[in-house]
Amino acid sequence: MAEEYNFREIEPKWQANWQENGLFEVRQDPTRPKLYCLNMFPYPSGVLHVGHGRNYILGDAVVRYKKMKGYNVLAPMGWDAFGLPAENAAIKFGIPPAKWVADNVANMKRQFTSQGIMFDWRREINTSDPNYYRWTQWVFLKMFEAGLAYKANAPVNWCTSCAAALANEEVVDGTCERCGSPVIQKQLDQWFFRITKYAQHLLDDTELLKEWPEKIVTMQRNWIGRSDGAEVDFRLDDGATIVRCFTTRPDTLFGVTFFSLAPEHPLIPSIVRGTDLEQAVLRFCDANRKVGGARGSDQQYEKEGIFTGRYLINPVNGDRIPLWVANYALMEYGSGGVMAVPAHDQRDFLFAKKYSLPIKVVINPPGTDLDADKMTEAYPDPGTQTDSGEFDGMPSEDAKKAITEHLIRIGAGRGVVKYRIRDWLISRQRYWGAPIPMILCDKCGVTPIPESDLPVLLPSLHEFKTKGGRSPLADHSEFVSTKCPKCGSPARRETDTIAQWLCSCWYFLRFTSPWEKGQPFNRADEKYWMPVDQYIGGAEHAVLHLLYSRFIVKALYDLGLVSVKEPFKALFTQGTIIKDGMKMSKSLGNVVSPDDIVSQYGADTLRLYTLFIGPPEKPAEWTDESVQGCFKFLRRLWEIFGEHEAVVRTARTFAGPSTGLTADEVNLRRALHKAAKKVNFDIEDSFHFNTAIASLMELLHIVKELAPKARPEIRKEVFATFARLMAPMAPHFAEEIWARTGGSGSVFTQAFPSWDEAVAEDPELEIVVQINGKLRGRILLPVGSTKESLEREAVSNETCIRLVEGRQIRKIIAIPDRLINIVVG
């Protein structure tokens, strides 16, 4: 009776073995190339589901593969533990956030281990640990020193339910990204990071992100949102007031027929003061003031506006144009005013039609003349200038520059660059975060806490609900009262906490030397390990986390504190796991627990299926039945190995040469080499473990058929190589087979099978012969044939001659390894 595949015994055994032997404890090793492979660290929300697992299993497989390829691999893990969910959960369940975090961390760590996902746990970090967050506070101080942190009274997005200010990025369609409650505007004193100062750097250096998905780079560029254009000064009809606007289309300046101000525009009250329309205009402004991240709801709203009764003078042609207030003009973009050119902008066109405003064509499409009266939509494309004074006849693309220069000459404008990105709101009126390390002194003003006084400890509070926009810390007098570090007089601490985003913007630096006490990281270690060679995570962080991290690293680089300009050399964003047509999530009730799969089928089955489910960059549908396919694969391989185990264990090591092998032995070894080639290529090229596993399944079929016919030492080679090939994906299983083939030590101290040498000893390959892409035959040719030698061979080969049947050969197309196509006339 054959021994059963007992994963329940095998898996814990090897997990303990790896732990004991410190397999994943990495040190700097100058003899090997380094590889810093990082999975985005999780929010310790409690329980991992198999959707989360995709991330970590993929990363672990890469780490194990690279390790076998000879790299010195750093694979650390930690916890992004500050932030709203922990605090909300703590309020809900009445336990301290720190306890909630600690419990969840313990469980998630257990889940990682039970799935065979191994990290260098000596480097574990937790962002809510004072040993960590004192250095988050240090980052804040450095930003302040660099003039990149400032306090301003600003309208902030305020979530009515979370009772917290949100970053623009956290507002989705006017509601809170986390809880979905409506977001309103509120004026508060807030800390900002001046990310806008780095907008151009961040944009330029997207050039360096060659190993990032194109999609993510594009999203970063769009988010920064550079627009090149001109600022134009329009003079109010009183001759004094100047109303500014930004345009990307100075070429359309002669076609301006009205002007729209944002309802929040500060000039409006003075412009309409004392006029008949004053009350109506102000009422309109109040009614259309922006609420939340977007005006109104998520839907496009009807364009509305009101005439102010006043006129502006177009600086280039003296046209007197009506000044309107319109709800589609945004105060926070440009300068809050739009020069409206209905003929060449669709929004302006719709507005002009609605309010019967004139339309003036100044750009004609190539070859035709537009008639303003007959237009049904705006013509936004380039063309030839018309009705534009001295610029008539000029291509509109050239006119952009020419008209801007003209504006400069007459002192009515200038070329400018605008960015969509805004400064980063960094303060939160919440408890569960790192206190902002600042002191408010009546005499000295806002004063940073000296580095030596860090950390500013977060006090343990039992009551930490936010009240009326104040941080809970504000009610805690022992925390608030302090002395000014400059003048020594009584002062107050800043009571806002640091947005959790900042904690996760530098953690990859801390991982390089997390044990450092007197500094955030050791410079030598940072220099050795940075940048992160392979970053793996979800595309949901495509903009915020990645952009913030890039910004912080650039700022620290400019301060001479880190050695790299970009933190992440290569990025891989894996697709989400779908179940029953929806993203897997606790709230939808469609989660599959890895614990259940592990106990039923084992960690290796879970890992194989997760990798096999589809190409890792794309979303994939989880089906419980399909899991069995991977389990069956392992069990079959186990059983087949069992039939050969006794022979293999005592066999000597196959050392070649390949002469004198039977046809079956050649075919068996060829299949092995083919699989090795495929697995190497798939992992190296694209992390396509799905096809790598498929090729191993194919290999199993052949091994099953041919291994019984091969001599013992070849069988030994086959099973030992098989074990090494599957080690990244099914590590426990591979260790067990490796050990049972008589292999010494851990399979992860072995080299991953390469294929080039192996293939070179393969005697011959079967090549398909096509005639005019149709008829087919097969010939055997030596392995390693080049395209040229194949073509030569085809002319003299008997099979080919017979197939050509005397017709004239026009062309021979040879694809090494695959086929020869002979085109005959």
Add this chain to the structure above:
RNA sequence: GGCCGAGUGGCGGAAUGGCAGACGCGCCGGUUUCAAAAACCGGUUCUCGCAAGGGAGUGCGGGUUCGACUCCCGCCUCGGCCACCA
């Protein structure tokens, strides 16, 4: 509206411009069993045919090529992200 992706069996998905549908699931048939499950063996794009074999076939329409799922042009559909950003 803008910018990306993607359309292949019943399903997930394979295919450097070269045997379309690898591999897995499911399904069908068989072996085994008192029976069922499991396991094992075989089959499984559609279509005509008892069969051998034939025909069609990668969203639609063109094109390039000896040869197109793959490249080019024009559509259609779906998904993602950003969106009255001047």
